[in-house]
Amino acid sequence: MSQFIEYEDASDEVRTVYDDICATRQTDRINNFWKALANHPPTLKRTWESVKDIMTSPGELDPLMRELIYIAVSVTNGCEYCIASHTAAARNQGMSETLLGELLSIVALANTTNRLANGYQVPVDAQFKT
Structure with a gap:
């Protein structure tokens, strides 16, 4: 199992993605999926951008x-x-x-x-x- 990267332990790059997830989804909670992907910030960012684009765009x-x-x-x-x-x-x-x-x-x-x-x-x- 991957280590989960919590907000308080995250790099600035990861926190930027976490902040966007929270703003887009209007929540204050980061799901375990994103915390696991945060082990590789480029994958976290790329995956979030794809999910956001496909699942929330008109x-x-x-x-x-x-x-x-x-x-x-x-x-x-x-x-x-x-x-x-x-x-x-x-x-x-x-x-x-x-x-x-x-x-x-x-x-x-x-x-x-x-x-x-x-x-x-x-x-x-x-x-x-x-």
Whole structure:
């Protein structure tokens, strides 16, 4: 397990990122994920900039949809931390337990049919190709 870099022990470079995380998320708490990444400040900064850009910038996908996609990918990748943190974020955006159940059903179905299509080496139908 990585050492967590707490705010009071952080370098100025890390504190700048932590401050931006707190300001952007309107919180006074730094999650363990960021504290672990702070062991390598360039990775912390690069990852935070990507997350901030993709998850908070205006676009066609609303904040809840972004969180749902993140949960779906995290479930497929088996990332316990990301499942927990983005499920909490989705609940804060209004996700109900029913919606989570529907999402997980789709994730399970897609994983099953993906594996079947790959296992049977099914060629893609011409009408599906762009």
